[in-house]
Amino acid sequence: MSSSTSKAIDPSSVELWDHSHHHHDVLSTRTFGFWLYMLSDAMIFALLFAAWGVLSYSHSFAGGPIPADFVKPGYAFLQTLALFGSVLAYGFTMVALKNGNKAGVISGLWGALILGAAFLALDINDVVHLLDAGITPQRSGGLSAFFILTQTHALHILFGLLWMLVMLVQVSRFGFTTEVVGRMLTLRLFWHFQAVIWVFVFVFVYLRGMLI
Amino acid sequence: MLVDLQGPWSPLLGRLALSQIPYENHILAPLFVVVVILGLAIIAAISYFGKWGYLWREWLTTVDHKKIGIMYILIGLVMLFRGFMDALMIRTQQAMAVGPDAPGYLGALHGYLAPYHFGQIYSAHGVIMILLAATPLLVGIMNVIVPLQIGARDMAYPYLNALGLWVTAAAAALVMVSLFVGDFSHNGWFGIAPIFELSYSPGVGVDYWMWVMQLTALGSTLGSINILATVVKMRAPGMTWLRLPIFTWAAVASNIIALTSFPALTVALALIGFDRYLGTHFFTAGLGGNLMLYTNLFWIWGHPEVYFVILPAFGMISEIIPTFSEKPLFGYVTMVLATFGIAGASWAVWLHHFFTMGAGPAVNSFFSVATMLVGIPTGVKVFNWAFTMYRGRLRFETAMLWAVGAVFLLLLGGLTGMMLAIPAINYMVHNSVFVIAHFHQMLLVIVYAIFGAVTYWWPKVFGFKLNEAWGKAVFWLFTAGSVLVFVPMFTLGFMGMTRRLDYVFNTQWQPLLDIQVLGIAVYSLSVLAFVGMLYVSIRDHAKNQVSVDAWGTARSLEWMTPSPVPFYNFAVVPHINARDEWAWRKEHGFTDLRPDHYEDIHMPKNTGIPLILGALMFLLGFGLTWRIWWLCALSLALIIALVIIRSFDSDTGYTIPADEVERMERGHHERARAVDLPAAGVLGGAIAYGQADPAVKGQGAALGGGMTSPEGSRV
Incomplete structure (x- = not known):
């Protein structure tokens, strides 16, 4: 392979220039890049979970409220249902996209959007009640980690909802162009990923929180 | 206000006040005058030569990876100089302030820099040298060279590439502004818990440090996604993994590190931000904070970062030797x-x-x-x-x-x-x-x-x-x-x-x-x-x-392009036959760089949006540093709006017709023939520009005519 040998090569057997008209696949390049972004997002959550792990010993709560006092896995399970329902609706959206069914995509997006908004509403309601009860991120390091981890996830959900709104406009305006389909694919990655992160939040914050 | 601040705060200007301008400082005030004069001179020169349009069209709005790389390198060199000046002050201060009898000048007890000022200098030196000198220089060189080495016309995401540049430029601008408006951090480039907490560092120095680092982290993450996707998705046909030039391999390894480690910096700094802006207790002494959590989080990024900067350097050495x-x-x-x-x-x-x-x-x-x-x-x-x-x-x-x-x-x-x-x-x-x-x-x-x-x-x-x-x-x-x-x-x-x-x-x-x-x-x-x-x-x-081959003995693909490289890099994408493709071609006499025919080239359009986004990021960083909330909200809203507006623009590329490509290529080849040195072909023969009239297509290549694809006969 290297140039250490100098055998004569028949010029007619060599291809020097590429005339095969290969165009790189825009969708695949875009999706690959988004996977890479998801990797960096996964690292952000990994480190927030690490911070939560370090700051969830009983002394991290500085004598204030501990998770066992306030986490409600039942309530969080409602959030789970809302978010997973939203992911399911997005799944149906993608089926409709595959069939080229514009009305199906739009109604699917609305379903995912409403269920995602329900998740967010449940989250905000929970946070407001905690703050009212004096359970604030300013109270202790452990509570700081609790709030920042869960609300970073909620921020991602908010971002996803905004993205869905944009996609609703773009699908109805442009139809299924390469750009729009690419964004629908990457939004699917994003949305599923946030649901996966929620599984970890549910287990390590709400379920494990009962034991702290 | 979310937390109690020492000192005044107003809704309009946040913590910013005239007293924050260090006009009584004997070093900064003259420096400020010099910078202003220099800046005015540059603006005057650009206006005098009427180069604003050129600057805007060719540089500020460009998505060309080579120009972006050059601008990265320019930022890196300017910041390298700034970091060097910091080093100069550290060295002279230490030599002047030895022993209790050492005299003091300019208000310092010993030497000429007061401890608080000295602390800012070594902190700035570290931040600048690592994140704003070494990193942009390396990213810039990777930006220029990696697409050329793999036979690509541009990066996978040219727009994202420009965005990464302008975010980095915003970070550089923010650290320079910290010289003249307020203070910089005085607790080292890596930050020391809990000294960076608001109660111990009540000024804006830590905020400057934090947002400068955040911006560079964002820019580096974007850049790493781009280079990885470029190498994975944009290689020329035949460029298998084990034919990749070694510098490109180094860029891949280095950007995997960047992609996975910079989020750790983002998190570590964000948690400081929550402590300082919301009053949380991640790294405070007491109330459940954990000081070593910060140190661990920081160095979980910090050490991979060291290898992020050394691996491309190893790659460069491996190309030069x-x-x-x-x-x-x-x-x-x-x-x-x-x-x-x-x-x-x-x-x-x-x-x-x-x-x-x-x-x-x-x-x-x-x-x-x-x-x-x-x-x-x-x-x-x-x-x-x-x-x-x-x-x-x-x-x-x-x-x-x-x-x-x-x-x-x-x-x-x-x-x-x-x-x-x-x-x-x-x-x-x-x-x-x-x-x-x-x-x-x-x-x-x-x-x-x-x-x-x-x-x-x-x-x-x-x-x-x-x-x-x-x-x-x-x-x-x-x-x-x-x-x-x-x-x-x-x-x-x-x-x-x-x-x-x-x-x-x-x-x-x-x-x-x-x-x-x-x-x-x-x-x-x-x-x-x-x-x-x-x-x-x-x-x-x-x-x-x-x-093309400036050193005569270069081996990799970038030395097959005209020097300087045209904006489309390769008129026709080469088919790769060997590791060290150019050395292989020289050895076997395939040095004719004219393919038998040209085709249309699709290129991305220039856009000013990344520059505007960078400017807004700067305003966001400045607003956050000084707690000017309306400015933060406005710039954040504009950033989101601009990203959404851009997503509605589907007209982002254009096509160069084949005969236009051929006309430009003929110019490049004539120039190359004019300057080609007789010594150019130490390994192979001289590059075969001059063997026939370039205008006569296909026939021109005594060496290359028959060996291209069968399509050649179509021309």
Whole structure:
């Protein structure tokens, strides 16, 4: 392979220039890049979970409220249902996209959007009640980690909802162009990923929180 | 307000007030005047020559990876100079402030810098040198070279590439603004918990530091996604993984590190932000905060970051040494494996930055052994370079001098690193200037590699060589400076001198500190020589024109493009037949660079949106630093709105028709023929431009005519 040998090569057997008209696949390049972004997002959550792990010993709560006092896995399970329902609706959206069914995509997006908004509403309601009860991120390091981890996830959900709104406009305006389909694919990655992160939040914050 | 602040705050200006402008400072005020005059002179010059339109069209809105790379390098060089000035002040202050009898000037008790000012200088020096000098220089060179080495016309995401540049520029602007508006952080480049908490650092310095670092983290994450996707998705046909040029391999490894480690910095700094802006207790002393959590989070990024900057440097050395040894690189596969070995190990060594945390023998032993393991792949690299040079036809041109110098520095820095990897030794020299000397040796490896790479690839980018005599003067002055500064520093470390001293208590250290000042003076001469080199080279550029293969013995794909490289890189994408494709073509006589016919090229359109987004990021960082909430909300809303608006624009590319491509290519080939040196083909024959009238397509290639694809007959 290297140039250490100098055998004569028949010029007619060599291809020097590429005339095969290969165009790189825009969708695949875009999706690959988004996977890479998801990797960096996964690292952000990994480190927030690490911070939560370090700051969830009983002394991290500085004598204030501990998770066992306030986490409600039942309530969080409602959030789970809302978010997973939203992911399911997005799944149906993608089926409709595959069939080229514009009305199906739009109604699917609305379903995912409403269920995602329900998740967010449940989250905000929970946070407001905690703050009212004096359970604030300013109270202790452990509570700081609790709030920042869960609300970073909620921020991602908010971002996803905004993205869905944009996609609703773009699908109805442009139809299924390469750009729009690419964004629908990457939004699917994003949305599923946030649901996966929620599984970890549910287990390590709400379920494990009962034991702290 | 979310937290109690010391000092005034107003809704309109936040914490900003006229008193925050250090106009009474004897160093900053004159500097500010100089900067203003310089800025006005540049603006006047651009206006006088009527270059605003050119600047906007060709540079500020460009999505061309080469121009973006050049702008990265420009930012890096400017910030390198700024970091050097900080170093100059640190060295002179320490030499002047030795012993209780040392006189004080400009309001300082000893020397001329008050402790608070000195703290800002060493903090800024570290942040700037790592994140705003080394990183942009390396990212810039990767930006220029990686697409050329893999046979691509541009990056996978040209728009994202421009965005990464302007975010980095925003960070650089923010750190420069901190000179003249308010203070910079005074607790070191890596931040010390809990000193950066609001109760101990009530000013805006830590906020500046935090947002500068956040912006660079964002820019680097975007850049790493882009380079990885480019290498994975944009390689020319036939460019299999084991044919990738070694610098591209290094870029891949390095950007995997960047992609996975910069989020750690984002999180560590964001948590400081929550502490300072919301009053949380992540890193506070008390109320459940954990100081060592910060140190761990920071170095989980910090150590991989070190390898993020050293791996591209290794890649550059691996490109320069074979070219000037006139041999293929020794042990290509082991070089790739070593690169990934280092990248993998980078994740398991962070705790060696704080063995003294007291984590216990088991933990310290693990990280000690892991750190020593890094020596194995690094040793593989050093031996590979040595064996590449062994029995080669060595030519010690400037680029080669830098590369070989880097290998020597790597030995020194690496072996002292092995010493520091032993916890027992580390406890003795922790926080001493021995550590400082060690990591400066390693960073000098990067600087040497960057200077080597700039010399090496300059003719590819600009079409003419840098002046050799001046280049060698820069090298030897820089090397003399390095020896004079860092040999005494190693010695002082063993003598017990700790880092970051604004006052040196031991008068017996005076001679060594004076030698260091001599060293920094020699460094200053090298800076002047560098400027001289640029001046002389640009003045004489007509005499130093080069053709495609500037050094005559280069091996990889980028040396098949015209110099300077046209904006579309390759008129027709080459089909890759070998590792070291260009060396292979020269050896087999396939040096005709004219394909039998040209095709339409699709290129991305220029756009001003990344520049505007960068400006808004700067405003956001500035607003957050000074807690000007309306400015933060406005710039954030505009950023989101602009991203959404851009997503509605589907007209982002254009097509260059084939005959236009051919016309431009003919120009490049005529220029190349005019400047082609007879000595260009040491390995193969001379490049076959002149064999026939280029206007006669297909027939022109006595060598190349029959060997292209069957489609050639169609023309």
